[in-house]
Amino acid sequence: MRFILHTYGCQMNVRDSEAASALLKAAGHERVENEADADLIVVNTCSVRGKAEDKALGKLGLLCATKRERPNRIVGVMGCMAQRLGDTLFTQIPLLDFAVGTRRSGAIPRLVSRVLFGETNISEISSADEIPDVPDAHTEHGFSAFVTILLGCNRRCAYCIVPDVRGPEFSRPAREVIAEVTALAQQGVREVTLLGQSVMNYGITNGVWSDSDPASPNGFTEPFARLLEAVAQIPGIIRVRFTSGHPSGCTEQLVRAVSLFPAICHHLHLPVQSGSDQVLTAMRRGYLRSDYLSAVKRLRAVMPDFALTTDVIVGFPGETVEDFEATRTLMDEADFDNAFIFKYSPRPGTPAAAWTDDVTETEKMRRNQVLLADQDRRGEAANQRLVGTIQEVLVEGPSLRNASRWAGRSPGNKIVVFDPAPSVLPGTLARVRIVRAAPQTLYGELV
Ligand code: SAH
Numbered sequence: 001m002r003f004i005l006h007t008y009g010c011q012m013n014v015r016d017s018e019a020a021s022a023l024l025k026a027a028g029h030e031r032v033e034n035e036a037d038a039d040l041i042v043v044n045t046c047s048v049r050g051k052a053e054d055k056a057l058g059k060l061g062l063l064c065a066t067k068r069e070r071p072n073r074i075v076g077v078m079g080c081m082a083q084r085l086g087d088t089l090f091t092q093i094p095l096l097d098f099a100v101g102t103r104r105s106g107a108i109p110r111l112v113s114r115v116l117f118g119e120t121n122i123s124e125i126s127s128a129d130e131i132p133d134v135p136d137a138h139t140e141h142g143f144s145a146f147v148t149i150l151l152g153c154n155r156r157c158a159y160c161i162v163p164d165v166r167g168p169e170f171s172r173p174a175r176e177v178i179a180e181v182t183a184l185a186q187q188g189v190r191e192v193t194l195l196g197q198s199v200m201n202y203g204i205t206n207g208v209w210s211d212s213d214p215a216s217p218n219g220f221t222e223p224f225a226r227l228l229e230a231v232a233q234i235p236g237i238i239r240v241r242f243t244s245g246h247p248s249g250c251t252e253q254l255v256r257a258v259s260l261f262p263a264i265c266h267h268l269h270l271p272v273q274s275g276s277d278q279v280l281t282a283m284r285r286g287y288l289r290s291d292y293l294s295a296v297k298r299l300r301a302v303m304p305d306f307a308l309t310t311d312v313i314v315g316f317p318g319e320t321v322e323d324f325e326a327t328r329t330l331m332d333e334a335d336f337d338n339a340f341i342f343k344y345s346p347r348p349g350t351p352a353a354a355w356t357d358d359v360t361e362t363e364k365m366r367r368n369q370v371l372l373a374d375q376d377r378r379g380e381a382a383n384q385r386l387v388g389t390i391q392e393v394l395v396e397g398p399s400l401r402n403a404s405r406w407a408g409r410s411p412g413n414k415i416v417v418f419d420p421a422p423s424v425l426p427g428t429l430a431r432v433r434i435v436r437a438a439p440q441t442l443y444g445e446l447v
């Protein structure tokens, strides 16, 4: 069948969609670009905020409505909302053919076959703590690919649905991860991003290294630092990223590993959520403002160019104006390169959902806008400081806006636009001197 996958949510979902796509292709289906051409449509869903679920439900409703004209169309749902709502989705959307949970996405081709044989409203949703069989299939990546190394989350922040829908932590064996990255490198991938909700927890709740694995040449004993060391040295891999971070993972070994290997980018997405100790404690984030800022200091003491991005929630239950102002000053102190700001959204079954959602929608909106304006200023200043520096850019090819110029990304994950030269090829590193900075883009010339 001709299929298309729509993906909502985070990079974890992007990776799961890519694997599902590879499995569907291996089963003989053909991926198409346009929804109008597709006979099979799968929506990969996110549950993190109410709006994310509303969007996915709306999309599924519209897609199922098209089955009136196209009765042979198959519509399925995967991802976090499928895991959370399970079979109740068939009551809400009776024409939905299948639903597959976060730890069973490998079952998609089989579910499609069953629908083709006449079944409908079928689901395959395991308990969220099943040890999954993680598909290692990749497809359609360019020079950059995602590799999931840690599934689930054990932190249980008071507001967050992720541990319910993604289950507890499970770290994949290091050998499996290294084999997957090696295979990707052989297919031409130059940059990998290692994924986990709290990625530095890799190998903490279950063993990932075995006695037969070679010891770390640099004396790393922490499982994640050891993995970074191994991945950074895989031939063909010239860039390594990892996300998301947690301050508790910014250990001496982590800092040493990142600074030791040129392939590892000096950039981390380190969600802070709030700058107020009162709110951080209520959120059960496991750190205080000072712990977060110390982690930042540890990174920048060794790597002054270290770029940081973050997530912030405004309007958490009980967040006062003083708490909010503390977030503003923290964001200045941490000097973030970029920040994603979210309005608190109560999620069913989480501890915080039982607390009064006492910050009004208007006030959440105001706080959201204040932080966005602050960040625009801060981000622009951070870009201006890069004017005159030489950035190592992973070349992607012609820029989206103007095909006569080329674009790539800096180690800090900023888009850099420059005039191409015959000697500079996509998928290689080029040195570019930055001559001009716009809020979202850097412009430069090859050196
Ligand atoms: N594991 C990552 C975050 C995954 S969810 C981490 O903790 O680092 C992505 C972001 O969504 C979070 O960082 C948080 O800012 C936001 N988020 C999660 N639950 C939310 C909720 N109930 N309301 C609003 N934003 C939320």
Ligand code: SF4
Pocket (backbone or CB within 6 Å): 153, 154, 155, 156, 157, 160, 161, 162, 163, 197, 198
């Ligand atoms: Fe959610 Fe917290 Fe886990 Fe991130 S660390 S996924 S915010 S519970």
Ligand code: F3S
Pocket (backbone or CB within 6 Å): 008, 009, 010, 011, 012, 013, 045, 046, 047, 048, 079, 080, 161, 162, 165, 166
């Ligand atoms: Fe959303 Fe699931 Fe990611 S809830 S943010 S898609 S882990």
